Amino acid sequence: MAPTLPALLCLGLSVGLRTQVQAETLPKPTIWAEPGSVVPCGSSVTIWCQGALNAKSFSLNQEGISAPWNTQPLLKPWDKANFSTLNIKEHQAGRYRCSYFIGFNWSEPSDPLELLVAGEEPAGQSGTRSCRGLTGPLRDRPSLSARPGPSVAPGENVTLLCQSGNRTDTFLLSQEGAAHRPLRLRAQDQGGRFQAEFSLSPVSSAHGGTYRCYRALSTDSYLVSRPSEPLALLVSDYTVQNLIRMGLAASVLLLLGVLLCQARHDRKEARDAARS
Incomplete structure (x- = not known):
């Protein structure tokens, strides 16, 4: 039986809406590293990726490495995920980008994060094999x-x-x-x-x-x-500093003046008492 005109219209509308959703461009996420983007060799680092609300999945890519690192958000509002690395090695230094997935689409990749691995090793890990190239x-x-x-x-x-x-x-x-x-x-x-x-x-x-x-x-x-x-x-603002110094100096001078007046007053009372 041939499909009716209303059915064809519904089918076309459904396909059109799905195509529009698939073609939607999601805003690019934000990427950052904690505790920072310069990491001592052999220590740990966490790369964060934050996108839109209710993201289903996040992907982290290192430039020059074909296999991405995928993970899912763990906490509401499901807008960010983290990728943690312990005992970071020299080959993990490089440029990273992340993306997130919603509906039928992956977002644009984030701006690049340059992860730098430094030659200073964490305490207690001197001479680790992963860091010898930096010595x-x-x-x-x-x-x-x-x-x-x-x-x-x-x-x-x-x-x-x-x-x-x-x-x-x-x-x-x-x-x-x-x-x-x-x-x-x-x-x-x-x-x-x-x-x-x-x-x-x-x-x-x-x-x-x-x-x-x-x-x-x-x-x-x-x-x-x-x-x-x-x-x-x-x-620092030297003007403010000078005003503070002048205020402190004036307070000290005022205190010294009060103490001097008190001392004179005490001596005068002592002389008057001796005469009487």
Whole structure:
């Protein structure tokens, strides 16, 4: 029996709606790493992917690796999932993207996350096999300094200088707790000493914090050296500081004046009592 016109219309509408759903473009998710995107070799890291509500599945892809890592969200509102790695190894350094699945579609991939593996191993794991490749040309840590100094006022300019006496192709500057990826600059050879100048200008309160820098070679830009010693950059308003100092000084002077007046008063009462 030939299908009736209403049945054909319903079938066409159903197919049309399904095609529209399948063709829908989902917004790309957000990807980040905890505790950060620079991970000491041999330690653990968790990569998070957050998409739309009620996602059915999440997928994590490492650039150059064909097999994705799939997982499902664990908690409502089912909009994010995590991928955890213990004892991270050198080959896990690289560029990652994630996607999520809803209905009939996979979302657009996220912006890339550059996961950097550093040559500093966690306490108690020195010499682990997975980290031996980072104990050669990237063993030595660079130095980090601030010019004109580590304490500046908002609006001023400051330069963080990374230096190393060992061959270096690029330097990376990382701010502790910052959401953005580490800054990367090509190293300049200054008579056998390599350096890079990271200019922060004009400085704002967001620039305040703890910084470290790393060395990297062009053979594998995702493997970095041990970090420099931390540098604390203090961004403070000198005007406010001076007002506070002046207020404290005035309070001290006032207190001294009160104590001096009290002492004079006590001496006068003692003389009057002696005369009587």
